[in-house]
Amino acid sequence: MPIDEIDRKIIQATQAGLPLVSEPYQAVAEQLGLSAQTVMLHLAEMQQTGVVRRIAAVPNHYKLGYRFNGMTVWDVEDGYVDDLGQKVAMLPFVSHCYQRPRHLPEWPYNLFAMVHGKTEQDAGKQVAIIAELLGAQARNHEVLYSTKILKKTGLRIGG
Template identity: 70%
Template sequence: MLDETDRKIIQATQAGLPLTPQPYQAIAEQLGLTSDDVMLRLAAMQNSGSIRRIGAVPNHYKLGYRFNGMTVWNVPDEVIDELGQQVGRLEFVSHCYHRPRHLPEWPYNLFAMVHGKSQQDVDKQIQQIADLLGDSNLGCDVLYSTKILKKTGFRTSNRPVTD
């Protein structure tokens, strides 16, 4: 159950952590807490499922990764969890997840986003995923990024955060 302090921490961090060497300390000072309090409360909210994760949202373009492709794969449902974990652990995959098929038009159920500095880099990464999937690869496609979209974290409205 979230209390008022948890709600204030969520509101203070929803636009992202401050870009300082000690972001939890900056949030703590803003809210009149200690950095340990902020970290413990965030961890408790994560463990309870009130928040899903805390993570970086890199701008791949600014890092030189201009070629981005959402690879989509048709793999047998009985092995998707195991294969998805393996694909998600590849260093060049930024996110990987299971999505429902929409047959007959869309047979794909495993999605993995890859990033490269060249088309050749992305092609090699796609081949690595295909090699990893082996005979479980029943088909694939790639949806390439055509424009940069603004990435933001979770935002709440002006309404109070509720349980």
């Protein structure tokens, strides 16, 4: 989707993150000589068209004390994966959940759900809850724990 000059300026002003102030859209607006309403409308339109996927806080789980961050991967029967995936995504401790294609025979997993625990036991309890929810439709699973933090960045455009 094409973006206009205001979109480009908003992206450039926010690509490193929104300002950590009580009114971040107002701060961006003042920086760009726009109204906060204009900034919010443009961001909403960019979300609707898919230029901007989402606006969200990205916590550092390690700094919050969550040392056991695991991507759980599940081999769920294809006929059940959509319905069960939605249920897993609704669990309060799952930060993101999605379906991906299998790559047989090496990779039989098609449902992914990220869990975060302060202890290995905490994470294990969360995995057990997911396993119970998936029941017999989950034939196998693994938990892939994070070993380091990777810097996440979004869209970057030059000026």
